[in-house]
Amino acid sequence: xxxxxxxxxxxxxxxxxxxxxxxxxxxxxxxDKLIANxxxxxHLNILTTEPxxxxxxxxxxxxxxxxxxxxxxxxxxxxxSIWVDTIDNDTTDLTILANDLVVVRYKQYELTExxxxxxxxxxxxxxxxxxxxxxxxxxxxxVAWHLAVRLMKYxxxxxxxxxxxxxxxxVDQNSVTPYGYIMKIKVKN
Numbered sequence: 001x002x003x004x005x006x007x008x009x010x011x012x013x014x015x016x017x018x019x020x021x022x023x024x025x026x027x028x029x030x031x032d033k034l035i036a037n038x039x040x041x042x043h044l045n046i047l048t049t050e051p052x053x054x055x056x057x058x059x060x061x062x063x064x065x066x067x068x069x070x071x072x073x074x075x076x077x078x079x080x081s082i083w084v085d086t087i088d089n090d091t092t093d094l095t096i097l098a099n100d101l102v103v104v105r106y107k108q109y110e111l112t113e114x115x116x117x118x119x120x121x122x123x124x125x126x127x128x129x130x131x132x133x134x135x136x137x138x139x140x141x142x143v144a145w146h147l148a149v150r151l152m153k154y155x156x157x158x159x160x161x162x163x164x165x166x167x168x169x170x171v172d173q174n175s176v177t178p179y180g181y182i183m184k185i186k187v188k189n
Contacts (some may be wrong), residue, residue, distance in 0.1 A: 027176035032166060035070045035178055038111040038162065046072070050151075053078075062162065063151075071144055072162035076182070079156030094154050094187075098135035101188040102149055105129050109180045111162070123183075131188065143167045148183060156182040 023150065039046065040061075040091050044048040047063045055075075062072040080094055132140035144167035148159050149150040161181045165172045168179060 031176055031178050032070060034111050035162060050119055065147060068137055070164040071152050071167050073148060074160040076158035076160060079154035081154050096149055096187055099133045101131055102134050103129045103131050103188050104185045105184050107182045110179055111178055142169045152185060155187045
């Protein structure tokens with residue numbers, strides 16, 4: 001009798017686990033649909049090849065970054081590419097390099113309709129900006145942010161990102177939650 005009860009419990013547990021809709025695969029499918037719905041709802045124009053450096057980005061233009069699932073980038077403004085010393089007339093290339101300390105102010109929003117936005121845009125929102133060394137994923141595990149810096153190239157740039165959980169922060173990866181970001185960057189010397 002005990003053996004029959006044990007087998008019944010094991011069978012019931014197996015059936016319940018099999019019915020669970022929160023498997024990683026199903027959560028990823030829901031995430032992909034949420035991103036697709038966001039793109040459709042906002043009538044975004046998806047570019048499949050990386051635009052040239054002199055491309056004039058439209059308000060709805062987003063580049064689907066090759067090699068990354070559902071990661072989208074839009075350049076809002078290109079920062080300063082060079083610095084000119086007015087006394088000596090020397091120029092300095094300002095391209096952000098690996099291990100440069102990047103300072104980020106950002107707004108984070110959910111991709112659902114009427115979503116909440118968290119703002120870290122000014123010192124009134126957050127006293128200190130987020131800082132990380134570019135190309136060092138031990139400090140900032142969000143691969144999308146490093147990629148955004150690479151695509152922005154220069155200090156004082158601004159962009160918008162749609163980030164699937166796999167390229168986001170660890171907490172986003174664990175909860176399988178995609179986010180949108182509006183970012184502006186500087187380099188700290």
